[in-house]
Amino acid sequence: MTEQQLIEQLTRDIVLQQPSSIKGVGDDAAVIAHNAQHTLVASNMLLEGVHFDLTYTPLKHLGYKAAVVNFSDIAAMNGLPRQLLVSMGVSAKMTVDKIEEIYSGIRLACEHYNVDIVGGDTSTSLTGLTLSLTAIGVCAPEQITYRTGAQPTDLLCLTGSLGAAYMGLLLLEREKKVFEAGGKQPQLQGYDYVIEKYLKPKARVDIVESLHEEGLVPSAMIDISKGLAADTLLLCEQSKVGARLYIDRIPIAHDTNAAAQEMNLNPMTAVLNGGEDYELLFTLPVALHDKIKNLGKVDIIGHIVAAEQGCCLVSQTGEDIPLTTISTTA
Amino acid sequence: MTEQQLIEQLTRDIVLQQPSSIKGVGDDAAVIAHNAQHTLVASNMLLEGVHFDLTYTPLKHLGYKAAVVNFSDIAAMNGLPRQLLVSMGVSAKMTVDKIEEIYSGIRLACEHYNVDIVGGDTSTSLTGLTLSLTAIGVCAPEQITYRTGAQPTDLLCLTGSLGAAYMGLLLLEREKKVFEAGGKQPQLQGYDYVIEKYLKPKARVDIVESLHEEGLVPSAMIDISKGLAADTLLLCEQSKVGARLYIDRIPIAHDTNAAAQEMNLNPMTAVLNGGEDYELLFTLPVALHDKIKNLGKVDIIGHIVAAEQGCCLVSQTGEDIPLTTISTTA
Numbered sequence: 008m009t010e011q012q013l014i015e016q017l018t019r020d021i022v023l024q025q026p027s028s029i030k031g032v033g034d035d036a037a038v039i040a041h042n043a044q045h046t047l048v049a050s051n052m053l054l055e056g057v058h059f060d061l062t063y064t065p066l067k068h069l070g071y072k073a074a075v076v077n078f079s080d081i082a083a084m085n086g087l088p089r090q091l092l093v094s095m096g097v098s099a100k101m102t103v104d105k106i107e108e109i110y111s112g113i114r115l116a117c118e119h120y121n122v123d124i125v126g127g128d129t130s131t132s133l134t135g136l137t138l139s140l141t142a143i144g145v146c147a148p149e150q151i152t153y154r155t156g157a158q159p160t161d162l163l164c165l166t167g168s169l170g171a172a173y174m175g176l177l178l179l180e181r182e183k184k185v186f187e188a189g190g191k192q193p194q195l196q197g198y199d200y201v202i203e204k205y206l207k208p209k210a211r212v213d214i215v216e217s218l219h220e221e222g223l224v225p226s227a228m229i230d231i232s233k234g235l236a237a238d239t240l241l242l243c244e245q246s247k248v249g250a251r252l253y254i255d256r257i258p259i260a261h262d263t264n265a266a267a268q269e270m271n272l273n274p275m276t277a278v279l280n281g282g283e284d285y286e287l288l289f290t291l292p293v294a295l296h297d298k299i300k301n302l303g304k305v306d307i308i309g310h311i312v313a314a315e316q317g318c319c320l321v322s323q324t325g326e327d328i329p330l331t332t333i334s335t336t337a
Numbered sequence: 338m339t340e341q342q343l344i345e346q347l348t349r350d351i352v353l354q355q356p357s358s359i360k361g362v363g364d365d366a367a368v369i370a371h372n373a374q375h376t377l378v379a380s381n382m383l384l385e386g387v388h389f390d391l392t393y394t395p396l397k398h399l400g401y402k403a404a405v406v407n408f409s410d411i412a413a414m415n416g417l418p419r420q421l422l423v424s425m426g427v428s429a430k431m432t433v434d435k436i437e438e439i440y441s442g443i444r445l446a447c448e449h450y451n452v453d454i455v456g457g458d459t460s461t462s463l464t465g466l467t468l469s470l471t472a473i474g475v476c477a478p479e480q481i482t483y484r485t486g487a488q489p490t491d492l493l494c495l496t497g498s499l500g501a502a503y504m505g506l507l508l509l510e511r512e513k514k515v516f517e518a519g520g521k522q523p524q525l526q527g528y529d530y531v532i533e534k535y536l537k538p539k540a541r542v543d544i545v546e547s548l549h550e551e552g553l554v555p556s557a558m559i560d561i562s563k564g565l566a567a568d569t570l571l572l573c574e575q576s577k578v579g580a581r582l583y584i585d586r587i588p589i590a591h592d593t594n595a596a597a598q599e600m601n602l603n604p605m606t607a608v609l610n611g612g613e614d615y616e617l618l619f620t621l622p623v624a625l626h627d628k629i630k631n632l633g634k635v636d637i638i639g640h641i642v643a644a645e646q647g648c649c650l651v652s653q654t655g656e657d658i659p660l661t662t663i664s665t666t667a
Contacts, residue, residue, distance in 0.1 A: 029375060033575070034483050035413035035560060036379035036474065045359060046376050049366035050456055050471060052424040056463040083365035094382040094469050126380055128469075133386040139424050139458075139469030141380060144366065153364050230365060245363070 070112025173281020400442025503611020
């Protein structure tokens with residue numbers, strides 16, 4: 008099968024849904040009309056052995072996640088994803104069925120988030136699997152949210168709970184080692200929640216829609232891909248501010264705590280340094296406190312302070328713990 | 338060096354030049370304002386050992402070409418490239434200097450074509466080098482040129498000359514074999530033209546600008562990446578037409594002919610099946626014949642016929658040679 012035939016097979020029944028998708032797969036470039044809205048563009052490259060391990064990542068989940076990671080970047084700008092370009096380098100030993108499985112995961116994510124696949128590139132690789140996806144989204148110019156606008160006294164808001172994805176990864180890694188050592192089948196019953204958070208994360212496009220409905224534009228926003236510590240530091244650095252995060256306000260799911268306990272790990276390590284939760288961290292002026300409550304699915308976990316005060320976790324006993332330290336040693 | 342530091346080093350002195358580049362590298366996504374114009378998006382993935390051979394491809398040229406290939410896709414839609422996203426997977430054994438060299442080639446191409454680097458992703462690879470670039474361009478909605486609009490009697494127009502890139506590749510491959518067998522240094526003097534056409538191709542954005550200046554909108558257009566045979570067949574298939582190409586009108590550079598002669602190869606093989614010339618093949622109504630002459634740098638190499646007549650080369654003696662046959666046997 009030639010690359011051209013493979014691309015045709017993978018894309019044969021794609022139907023464009025977005026009015027802004029003027030032309031999709033099949034020409035030299037895709038054509039998009041965003042008119043008065045600004046276009047947002049984000050790319051992520053996923054490499055076998057670096058970003059994923061095919062021994063425990065089902066191909067369909069891999070495709071799904073590769074798409075969601077990009078949609079999350081668009082959401083973190085307060086935008087809505089609309090189009091996706093999919094480039095794949097697949098090893099010659101990978102069957103067409105398996106390539107279709109990856110693609111079906113990407114397509115499932117696109118259906119779920121109402122995004123059109125409009126282009127990309129597919130090629131045979133001499134080595135492992137490479138996925139490089141580019142998401143295109145829209146946002147009204149006045150609603151675009153950078154990482155740079157947080158102000159002292161702004162509230163630090165977080166969607167969902169943290170740490171689950173990392174616990175899911177640790178469990179999958181542990182079961183892989185057990186399996187490799189003795190050939191025992193992986194024991195993953197009861198861990199559905201944390202494993203799904205790792206293998207099939209959500210992009211919080213729903214929160215972006217809620218923000219738009221409530222007429223709220225965050226002063227700064229970032230998605231939690233590296234972990235709460237690194238992403239808070241990044242947001243604060245780019246906004247030239249500091250932050251105080253209250254440990255007892257950071258939501259951790261019951262199943263995440265249970266998994267951490269079993270693995271003998273402090274769940275805060277997963278929260279601060281685990282990453283891949285793809286929840287949104289954003290800031291809003293304290294005057295909007297009541298409106299934030301209307302968003303429903305958001306917790307206020309701290310507030311912004313002047314840059315000189317730095318970034319601190321505040322413990323249950325009121326102790327300040329510099330976030331940098333945690334970030335590098337935990 | 339962390340990936341974050343590497344990205345910062347590579348992108349540290351990027352200055353956005355395009356008014357439409359609202360926000361570049363450094364946030365979750367890039368922001369682009371194309372207003373009333375349509376956005377064009379094209380992606381290409383280049384894999385070590387498949388699309389390039391580092392034994393004879395200088396890293397700077399590799400970066401340059403990776404960018405140009407994408408600009409050529411935008412040009413083939415009658416658009417102008419404006420932004421670029423650069424994703425790289427680099428093996429751990431590659432030094433920062435070498436990564437910088439690739440990036441400097443990409444940046445040189447961007448300067449030359451007046452394109453802003455606005456994002457991407459950089460990651461360590463366990464295997465070879467992977468480049469995945471996405472170009473973003475603009476075009477007025479009424480000027481966008483697909484592969485689908487060619488009509489019988491339309492003239493087939495070609496920019497530049499063909500076959501040089503393939504001859505350059507063959508020479509580089511030959512010298513690599515000689516070098517590997519006996520350790521002799523590559524003898525490439527006198528082949529500058531064909532080697533440069535392979536290593537440092539041009540995207541014919543200049544022709545797109547000329548078309549805009551002359552008020553000409555091609556009925557169909559494609560860039561020659563696979564070879565004149567495959568790309569003509571693709572354009573004809575998508576336009577549901579046939580074509581007659583006159584062999585003696587297809588321009589081949591003197592240096593391409595000379596290299597072909599030395600390599601004992603029919604230069605038409607390079608023209609038809611070599612590819613990577615990145616010239617533009619486009620169609621315009623025959624009534625615009627005089628205006629095409631004003632473009633200056635364009636040859637009329639044939640014309641479009643009804644689909645039933647198929648795609649033929651017409652030899653010097655007036656013989657018809659089906660293009661499909663040549664495409665598969667030459």
